[in-house]
Every structure is written in C-alpha cells, then in structure tokens.
Amino acid sequence: MYVVLATVSFLIALVPLVSILYVTIANGFAALNVDFFTQVTPPIGGTGGGILNAIEGSFVMIGIASVIGVPVGVFAGAYLTEFPGRFTYNVRLLAEVLTGVPSIVTGIFVYELLVATQHRFSALAGGVALGFMMIPIVAISTNESLKLVSSSIREGGLALGISRAKTLIYILLSTARSGVITGIALSVARVMGETAPLLFTALGSQFLMTSINDPASSMTLLIYNFGTAPYANSHVFAWGAAFVLLLIVLSLNILVRVASRLKVSGAE
Amino acid sequence: MPNESRARRTARPPNFFLIILIVPAIVIPVIIVLMLYEIGNGSIDAMRAFGLSFLFGTEWIPNPPQGGLPVLGALPAIYGSVVTTTLSLILAVPVSLGVALFQAELSPRALRVPSVFLVEMLAAVPSVVYGLWALVVLVPFMRDFINPNLSATLGFLPLFSGPTNGLGMLTAGVILAIMIIPYASSVMREVIAAVPRSQREASLALGATNWETIRTSVLPFARTGIVAAVVLALGRAIGETMAVTMVIGNVARISPSLFLPAYTIPSVIANEFTEVAGNTIYLSALFELGLILFAIAFIMNLLGRVLITRLTLRTRGGAIV
Numbered sequence: 001m002y003v004v005l006a007t008v009s010f011l012i013a014l015v016p017l018v019s020i021l022y023v024t025i026a027n028g029f030a031a032l033n034v035d036f037f038t039q040v041t042p043p044i045g046g047t048g049g050g051i052l053n054a055i056e057g058s059f060v061m062i063g064i065a066s067v068i069g070v071p072v073g074v075f076a077g078a079y080l081t082e083f084p085g086r087f088t089y090n091v092r093l094l095a096e097v098l099t100g101v102p103s104i105v106t107g108i109f110v111y112e113l114l115v116a117t118q119h120r121f122s123a124l125a126g127g128v129a130l131g132f133m134m135i136p137i138v139a140i141s142t143n144e145s146l147k148l149v150s151s152s153i154r155e156g157g158l159a160l161g162i163s164r165a166k167t168l169i170y171i172l173l174s175t176a177r178s179g180v181i182t183g184i185a186l187s188v189a190r191v192m193g194e195t196a197p198l199l200f201t202a203l204g205s206q207f208l209m210t211s212i213n214d215p216a217s218s219m220t221l222l223i224y225n226f227g228t229a230p231y232a233n234s235h236v237f238a239w240g241a242a243f244v245l246l247l248i249v250l251s252l253n254i255l256v257r258v259a260s261r262l263k264v265s266g267a268e
Numbered sequence: 269m270p271n272e273s274r275a276r277r278t279a280r281p282p283n284f285f286l287i288i289l290i291v292p293a294i295v296i297p298v299i300i301v302l303m304l305y306e307i308g309n310g311s312i313d314a315m316r317a318f319g320l321s322f323l324f325g326t327e328w329i330p331n332p333p334q335g336g337l338p339v340l341g342a343l344p345a346i347y348g349s350v351v352t353t354t355l356s357l358i359l360a361v362p363v364s365l366g367v368a369l370f371q372a373e374l375s376p377r378a379l380r381v382p383s384v385f386l387v388e389m390l391a392a393v394p395s396v397v398y399g400l401w402a403l404v405v406l407v408p409f410m411r412d413f414i415n416p417n418l419s420a421t422l423g424f425l426p427l428f429s430g431p432t433n434g435l436g437m438l439t440a441g442v443i444l445a446i447m448i449i450p451y452a453s454s455v456m457r458e459v460i461a462a463v464p465r466s467q468r469e470a471s472l473a474l475g476a477t478n479w480e481t482i483r484t485s486v487l488p489f490a491r492t493g494i495v496a497a498v499v500l501a502l503g504r505a506i507g508e509t510m511a512v513t514m515v516i517g518n519v520a521r522i523s524p525s526l527f528l529p530a531y532t533i534p535s536v537i538a539n540e541f542t543e544v545a546g547n548t549i550y551l552s553a554l555f556e557l558g559l560i561l562f563a564i565a566f567i568m569n570l571l572g573r574v575l576i577t578r579l580t581l582r583t584r585g586g587a588i589v
Contacts, residue, residue: 001479002369002374002479002482003374003478003479005366006366006367006369006370006373006374006375007370007374007375008366009362009363009364009365009366009367009370010366010367010370010371010375010383012363013363013367013387013390013449013450013453014386014387014390016390016401016446017386017389017390017393019401019405020393020397020398020401023401023404023405024397024400024401027404071292072292072295073292075288075289075291075292075293076289076292076293076295076296078289079289079290079292079293080293082285082289083286083289083290088293090297091293091294091296091297093570093573094296094297094300095296096569096573097300097566097569097570097573098296098299098300100500100503100504100507100565100566100568100569101303101507101562101565101566101569102506102507102508102509102534102561102562102565103507103509104507104509104534104537104538104558104561105303105307105507105558105561105562105565106303108307108310108537108541108554108555108558109302109303109306109307111541112306112307112309112310112555113302113306132299135295135296135299136296139292139293139296163285164285165284165285165288168285189392190392192394193392193393193394193395193396193397194394194395195394195395195396195509195510196395196509196510196534196538199538199541199542200541200542203542220394220396220510223396223397223400224396224399224510224514227396227399227400227403227514228403228514238400239400242396242397242400245394245397246393246394246397249392249393249394250389250392250393253388253389253392254389257385257388261381
C-alpha cells in the first residue's frame with residue numbers, strides 16, 4: 001500500500017519532466033535553422049533573424065563568471081580542507097548560505113556595485129553576478145572532493161619533503177580532479193540557466209557586443225523577453241532558445257554524472 | 269639592539285601557503301557583507317520615508333496620478349510570497365517524502381540510481397524554461413481543468429471564489445511545488461539513507477514489516493532532517509523569481525481567492541526594477557524589498573543548515589550539501 005503511494009509520488013514528480021522535455025523539443029526543434037545560429041535577434045514581434053547575440057552573450061558571461069568563480073572557488077575550497085578550525089567552519093556555513101541567496105538579490109547587489117557606479121549595463125556586470133553565484137558552489141564541491149582524498153596521500157607527499165603548497169597542487173588536486181571538475185561543470189550548468197541576476201546587470205541587447213562593457217543578451221534573457229511578449233513570432237525564438245539551452249544544460253549534467261559514475265565503478 | 273635584529277633575521281618565515289589560500293576563502297564572507305552593505309545602502313531612502321509602516325502598508329502606488337510622493341507598502345508582495353510558498357510546501361512536502369522514500373527504501377535496487385538521476389534532471393531545468401512550459405501547459409491546465417473543478421466543489425470557500433484565467437497564486441504555488449520537489453526530496457533522501465542500519469535491522473528482527481520499520485524506526489530518527497529539508501525548500505521557494513513572475517499575474521493586490529493574480533517579493537523586483545526612471549524612493553523601496561527577501565532566505569537557509577549539522581553529528585554520517 002505504502003509502496004504504491006511512494007511510487008505514485010515518484011511518478012507525479014516525473015510527469016513535469018517528461019512534459020517539459022516533450023513540449024520544448026516539439027516547439028523548439030521547428031525553430032532551428034541556419035539563420036537561427038548565425039543572425040541576431042529581430043525586434044520583438046518581427047520575423048527572421050536568429051539568436052546569435054544571445055548565444056554570444058551567454059558564453060561570454062559564463063566565461064567571465066568562470067574566470068572569477070573557478071580560481072576563487074577552488075582555492076577557497078582548498079583552504080577549507082587544509083586549515084580546519086572555528087573560522088573555517090563558519091566560512092563553510094556562510095558559503096552554504098550564500099548558495100541559498102535568491103539570484104535576484106545577487107542581481108540588485110551587482111547592479112548597485114557595478115552598474116550604478118559605472119552608469120552602464122554591461123556583460124561584465126552580468127558575468128560578475130554569475131561569478132559570485134559560482135564561487136560558493138565550486139568552493140563547497142572542491143571542499144567535499146578534497147575531503148574524500150585519503151590522508152595517507154597527503155601525509156605521503158609531506159613525508160617526501162614536498163611543501164604543503166606543492167602537495168596540494170600536484171598531488172591532492174590531481175587526485176580529487178574528477179570531483180573538482182564535476183563541481184565546476186555543475187556550477188556552470190547552474191549559472192547558465194540563470195536569468196534574474198542578468199535582468200539589471202547585462203540588461204539584454206539586440207546586437208552583438210563590441211566589448212564586455214556593452215549590455216548583452218543571454219539565452220535566458222531572450223527566453224524571458226520573447227516568451228512573455230504577445231507575439232507568436234517571438235514565441236518561436238523563445239522555444240528555439242529554450243531547446244538549445246535545455247540541450248546544453250541537460251547534456252552537461254548527464255555527461256558529468258555518467259563520467260563520475262564510470263570513474264567510481266571503474267577505477268577506485 | 270643586536271639581539272633584536274638577530275631574532276628578527278632568524279624568525280620563522282610567514283606561511284605564504286596560508287596567505288594565498290585564505291584570501292579566496294575570505295572573499296566569501298566579504299561578498300555577504302558587501303551585499304548587505306550595498307542593498308542596505310540602497311534601501312535607506314525608503315526606510316527613512318516609510319519607516320516600519322512599509323512592512324504593513326497595503327498600497328503599492330509608485331507614481332500617484334495626482335503627483336506627490338509614492339505610497340508604497342510591502343504587504344501585497346509579502347502576502348503573495350507567503351501564500352504561494354505555503355501552498356507550494358503543502359503540495360511538495362508529501363510528494364517529496366514519497367519520492368525520497370521511493371529512492372532510499374522502497375524501490376527495487378536496480379531502480380535506485382536511475383530514479384535519483386531522473387529527479388536530478390528535474391532540478392537542472394532552468395527557471396525560465398519552467399516558466400515558459402507553465403505558460404503553455406500548466407496555465408491552460410489550471411484554467412480549463414483544475415480551477416473550474418475546484419470552483420464547482422469548493423467554491424463556497426473564499427479561497428476558490430471568483431473567475432480565473434489561470435494566472436494567479438494557485439498556479440504559482442503549483443509551479444513552485446514542482447520546482448522544489450527535487451531539492452526537498454534529495455535532502456530527505458540523504459537523511460533517510462543516513463539512518464544507521466542497526467535501527468532498521470533491530471526493527472525487522474523484532475518482526476516489523478517494511479512499512480512499520482520505516483514508520484517507527486527510520487522516520488522518527490530522520491525527523492530533524494526532514495524538517496531541515498522543508499525549511500531549506502522554503503528558503504528556495506521564497507526566492508524563486510522567473511517561473512513565478514511568468515504565472516502570477518503581477519498585480520499588487522491582497523485577495524483571499526487563490527485564483528486571482530498577485531505579486532511576490534521577487535516578482536515585484538523583477539518586473540519593476542527597470543521602470544523606476546529616476547524615482548529614487550521607488551528604487552529604494554525595491555532595494556528594501558530585496559533586503560527583506562535576503563533576510564528571509566538567509567534565516568531559512570541558516571536554520572536548515574544548522575538542523576542538518578545537528579542531525580549529522582547525531583548519526584556521525586556523511587555530508588549533505
């Protein structure tokens with residue numbers, strides 16, 4: 001009886017997933033053509049054109065976010081593992097809390113920090129907002145991955161006379177490599193799907209960027225703006241972008257999980 | 269003095285390793301402090317203009333037609349947030365518990381990994397895609413199927429009175445519930461799996477059935493963790509912006525009927541931030557709403573994490589991120 005209830009709950013949870021996949025593929029696939037990937041967006045309501053500016057914006061901002069998020073996150077995670085203590089415990093707790101900050105709050109924070117001060121919306125501000133979101137995620141996953149490395153490996157390195165810094169970089173991070181990369185890839189997949197922090201930082205744009213100080217569009221902003229517009233022409237673009245975005249995000253998630261499961265069952 | 273200079277020359281070198289690693293770690297609290305500072309700074313104008321009455325004001329008129337200062341109160345947004353979040357928890361918590369039990373205890377072993385994987389995919393879908401799907405599938409479903417039936421059976425309740433076009437608090441509650449199920453169920457699954465085997469085995473050895481074991485030995489043990497999952501899901505739901513903005517109708521009104529459109533705190537900010545146009549008190553009020561949102565999410569998250577830490581210490585189990 002209770003097995004039935006649990007199974008039914010599970011199936012209830014699956015229904016939206018199946019529906020989303022079906023509807024996105026059905027509506028989005030029809031929107032794809034060569035123009036879609038090579039031209040910029042038309043004005044809302046217009047036909048013709050593509051989502052090149054959105055694709056460019058998404059990738060540029062994720063690049064900026066990674067430049068900020070990956071080094072800071074990985075080394076912060078390494079600090080949390082190498083120097084346990086009261087301060088470290090609190091920083092780890094703060095990192096977990098930071099992952100729970102609503103993304104729109106991060107957006108208005110970076111607005112005040114970078115957009116209001118520089119008097120312009122920019123891809124840089126958008127990338128920084130996404131980077132601030134990446135830092136705690138990467139830090140926590142790096143911390144967890146490094147914790148799994150057995151202490152005998154660290155002790156072996158130190159016993160051979162290798163400095164703590166080199167032990168960390170050449171031995172520990174190499175051993176925990178797959179976990180760290182998984183964390184980075186998952187955080188990239190997560191911020192790729194974010195819209196709210198970009199609403200008031202990158203703002204959105206109809207054109208390709210000339211520099212990172214220009215406003216920029218992203219696939220998520222495009223889905224939001226074109227999806228809520230009252231024109232059927234615009235909806236076509238929204239679905240196409242949703243299809244591409246979902247494809248990228250889900251593929252990244254699947255790839256990462258399959259790779260780490262193969263590693264776990266194969267090697268160690 | 270010769271002794272001092274010799275002492276200085278032979279002192280232990282600074283730990284550069286520590287210095288290089290501690291800088292990125294300090295960035296994390298610095299970001300939080302900076303965030304509080306900037307958002308607090310931005311809210312000062314509104315706090316001075318409205319004071320405490322901002323939290324209880326029911327009117328949201330940024331540009332009064334007769335001119336003069338804006339009359340802004342956060343209560344419609346707070347009301348909408350509270351109602352949609354509560355609704356989403358009512359819908360999602362039982363389903364999440366069922367999913368977690370299915371994944372941790374009740375499914376055949378071969379289905380364990382795929383079932384976890386599928387629910388994780390649900391979590392990976394971007395919020396705007398949920399919103400777009402909701403506009404095309406959920407809203408018509410609510411408008412044409414669920415809401416009329418609710419009206420027919422429970423329409424005497426003020427909760428389900430009035431007309432509906434599918435955009436409103438009920439639909440927002442449903443989409444929020446769908447979005448927090450993966451999050452809540454994964455935390456619940458971890459705490460259920462962390463219950464020591466000795467508890468289960470003792471119960472089974474005493475002759476209990478599978479369900480009795482779950483009910484008497486596993487769930488009470490995991491109780492703190494399940495509460496933590498609910499608290500964390502609450503924190504997540506209250507900050508959810510895009511999907512809710514697309515289905516809630518975006519009207520600053522407090523209405524008893526769940527069918528009617530409303531506002532949530534993130535939706536107000538998302539919708540109106542770019543329409544401020546030099547109205548500094550308006551912008552400041554939006555920042556103050558952001559501050560309120562930050563405070564609620566911060567407290568919920570902290571509470572949830574502390575509960576989980578207490579549970580982890582008790583079971584000496586693994587880490588729950």
